[in-house]
Amino acid sequence: MTQKTLLDVKGLKTYFYLEGKRVAKAVDGVNFSVNSGETVALVGESGSGKSITSLSIMKLIGKPGKIEEGQILFDGKDLVNFTDKQMTQVRGREIGMIFQEPMTALNPVFTIGNQITETLIRHKKVSKAEADKKAIDLLKLVGFPRAEETMKEYPHQLSGGMRQRAMIAIAISCDPKLLIADEPTTALDVTIQAQILDIMDAMKKKFNMAVLLITHDLGVVAEYADRVMVMYGGQIVEQTTVENLFLNPKHPYTNGLLESLPSLEKEVDRLGAIKGMVPAAHEFPAGCRFSDRCPHVMDKCRAANPELVTVESGHNVRCYLYE
Amino acid sequence: MSVIEKELKIETKNDFIVEAKNLKKYFPIKGGVLKRTVGHVKAVDDITLSIIRGETLGVVGESGSGKSTLGRVILRLMEPTEGQILFENEDISRLSNRQLRPFRKDMQIVFQDPFASLNPKMNVQELIEEPLLVQTSLNKNERREKAISLLEKVGLRPDSRLKYPHEFSGGQRQRISIARALALNPKFIICDEPVSALDVSIQAQVLNLMADLQDEFNLTYLFIAHDLSVVKHISDRVAVMYLGRIAEIAPKKNLYETPLHPYTEALLSAVPSTDVLNKREKIILKGDLPSPSNPPSGCAFRTRCPKAHERCALERPELINVSEGHYVACHLYEQ
Ligand SMILES: Nc1ncnc2c1ncn2[C@@H]1O[C@H](COP(=O)(O)OP(=O)(O)OP(=O)(O)O)[C@@H](O)[C@H]1O
Ligand SMILES: Nc1ncnc2c1ncn2[C@@H]1O[C@H](COP(=O)(O)OP(=O)(O)OP(=O)(O)O)[C@@H](O)[C@H]1O
Ligand code: SF4
Ligand SMILES: [Mg+2]
Ligand SMILES: [Mg+2]
Numbered sequence: 196m197t198q199k200t201l202l203d204v205k206g207l208k209t210y211f212y213l214e215g216k217r218v219a220k221a222v223d224g225v226n227f228s229v230n231s232g233e234t235v236a237l238v239g240e241s242g243s244g245k246s247i248t249s250l251s252i253m254k255l256i257g258k259p260g261k262i263e264e265g266q267i268l269f270d271g272k273d274l275v276n277f278t279d280k281q282m283t284q285v286r287g288r289e290i291g292m293i294f295q296e297p298m299t300a301l302n303p304v305f306t307i308g309n310q311i312t313e314t315l316i317r318h319k320k321v322s323k324a325e326a327d328k329k330a331i332d333l334l335k336l337v338g339f340p341r342a343e344e345t346m347k348e349y350p351h352q353l354s355g356g357m358r359q360r361a362m363i364a365i366a367i368s369c370d371p372k373l374l375i376a377d378e379p380t381t382a383l384d385v386t387i388q389a390q391i392l393d394i395m396d397a398m399k400k401k402f403n404m405a406v407l408l409i410t411h412d413l414g415v416v417a418e419y420a421d422r423v424m425v426m427y428g429g430q431i432v433e434q435t436t437v438e439n440l441f442l443n444p445k446h447p448y449t450n451g452l453l454e455s456l457p458s459l460e461k462e463v464d465r466l467g468a469i470k471g472m473v474p475a476a477h478e479f480p481a482g483c484r485f486s487d488r489c490p491h492v493m494d495k496c497r498a499a500n501p502e503l504v505t506v507e508s509g510h511n512v513r514c515y516l517y518e
Numbered sequence: 519m520s521v522i523e524k525e526l527k528i529e530t531k532n533d534f535i536v537e538a539k540n541l542k543k544y545f546p547i548k549g550g551v552l553k554r555t556v557g558h559v560k561a562v563d564d565i566t567l568s569i570i571r572g573e574t575l576g577v578v579g580e581s582g583s584g585k586s587t588l589g590r591v592i593l594r595l596m597e598p599t600e601g602q603i604l605f606e607n608e609d610i611s612r613l614s615n616r617q618l619r620p621f622r623k624d625m626q627i628v629f630q631d632p633f634a635s636l637n638p639k640m641n642v643q644e645l646i647e648e649p650l651l652v653q654t655s656l657n658k659n660e661r662r663e664k665a666i667s668l669l670e671k672v673g674l675r676p677d678s679r680l681k682y683p684h685e686f687s688g689g690q691r692q693r694i695s696i697a698r699a700l701a702l703n704p705k706f707i708i709c710d711e712p713v714s715a716l717d718v719s720i721q722a723q724v725l726n727l728m729a730d731l732q733d734e735f736n737l738t739y740l741f742i743a744h745d746l747s748v749v750k751h752i753s754d755r756v757a758v759m760y761l762g763r764i765a766e767i768a769p770k771k772n773l774y775e776t777p778l779h780p781y782t783e784a785l786l787s788a789v790p791s792t793d794v795l796n797k798r799e800k801i802i803l804k805g806d807l808p809s810p811s812n813p814p815s816g817c818a819f820r821t822r823c824p825k826a827h828e829r830c831a832l833e834r835p836e837l838i839n840v841s842e843g844h845y846v847a848c849h850l851y852e853q
Pocket of ligand 3: 446447448483484485486487489490491492493496501513514515516
């Protein structure tokens, strides 16, 4: 497996300008990289900035939002400077994307076959016959045994799990170097989720594809990712390997999340809930963004936001307890 | 109630608060220009189960397996197609709305989406008062007192009384729904995916609250969810549904430690685990959930079952008792 840095996000800030001069700092200084052949997970609760991070990479941020600062180096080129036209060559071709709600991403008036072949013809300049053949292969690959018939079906004729698999087929049709999967299985049942994540994992290995996996499910992170970033309030608060995160979690928020989680393995009388709730992106507390929910809060936590610091090789934490 | 006390209670199992007997709910499928009935969705297809006073019975199963329909039929929010529902030994399955009124205050429901289930035009005070107005003779002051005490019980500030649902977060709205459900001091609450839409840290708060309230008011819960870890945490017994039927029902410990039905095994194996040192072997099921309007012959699970054999296509397995309180519907366990 090559360990080449494919995506390198540096100092990314994406802000939304709301009424009354309020600014929602949805993504506020995010740094991370993804190597080819690697699955990196972005995990965090609702509103922490996961989707906006991925949409920023695809340059799909519309008004009132704006990429404020930072670099998105993909294969060495900075996507922030790319024109819309240049981006259409990247999206769907070099970077594939699976969205949270497949029904909004699939076009209801075209057959599944149409939607795959159209992508292939546009990006790969292949003939209709070649595209058809490749589309059938792709559908078989993602678990449609009757692929020839599925080609002729419309999105509404498929179940949620089938649509999500069709989305994967489209997303990987042009052999992208990077696949961004935003909550690819959140709406699905566990048995179907296992099916889909397994297919994604097999694709990744087969094509040495890099995957940015966005999820709020720590179990999914533990099973499918190599490295992980925990996001809170638009920033990364902990960043390390998957093993480290679960065996040696450091940030109070990560610990809180792990204790909140009921699990099949352990039996507890009460769950260790984190008090309070996730702050909105336009009203973060002063200082550490977790300070009003943190059981270890100190005076300095309320004064200034801690930096993300390396506490061990390959383990970064944003918390004064580790400075 | 401690875990031990609860287990004892299950063993003495005679005090049933709710019993469903051969319950069926079929939805007609209309087709053609004449809108004739061309078939049925068998959402609940011959379910028999009993709920013990004070317990939490968890119900899990894939989307479309009939969990919500089962809950709604038990509460008589929908008419059963066939079968009986007993509430405290009284048959309520054929009672008119008027006859049901005295039972209504004892049975409540909390839904998944607190936003859709709370009238956006009512403030919190009005939302909580609504059931009190219909069902009690409390005066204005008493109702106000009651609302304040309920808000405190569910961990909301009394001054949130005059706010509207949109001013609250998802977790807070779920607390409002719970306060509303508690207003009439019910005995039995159906919780239909009450934490599915919430973030884990908020989900934990609401689950803890529900456990506290159960102890304080000796509530019985039917807890519907698709998250097997959540169900394991909150339940005493668990029923697994597949296409309108119960595949397996057992005390929690048995179900999670020694699952018998191949579907239960697959479900449990598919739950992603945070235990990075001991990875579970996954059973990856092939294919999708069949349509409930046209279920497979014999055992409904046979099209995806890794252990299906000839008999499974021919005969429908009935629930059989395998050990104390543990029932399974699968030909592998028949003598
Ligand atoms: N169009 C918008 N206008 C204003 N604020 C926005 C907009 N889109 C997102 N935000 C804000 O940006 C923040 C991050 O949103 P984002 O969608 O990235 O969250 P997320 O981590 O993906 O959450 P979820 O788990 O719910 O998908 C949120 O606080 C959200 O309110
Ligand atoms: N009012 C209705 N009319 C017709 N069909 C219905 C109705 N309500 C439910 N159904 C059908 O009955 C079946 C069971 O639905 P139900 O909502 O009970 O499933 P569920 O297990 O609660 O699923 P989920 O996990 O998605 O909530 C489904 O096939 C559904 O489409
Ligand atoms: S910096 Fe302070 S408030 Fe923030 S997580 Fe660390 S201890 Fe808690
Ligand atoms: Mg999102
Ligand atoms: Mg339901």
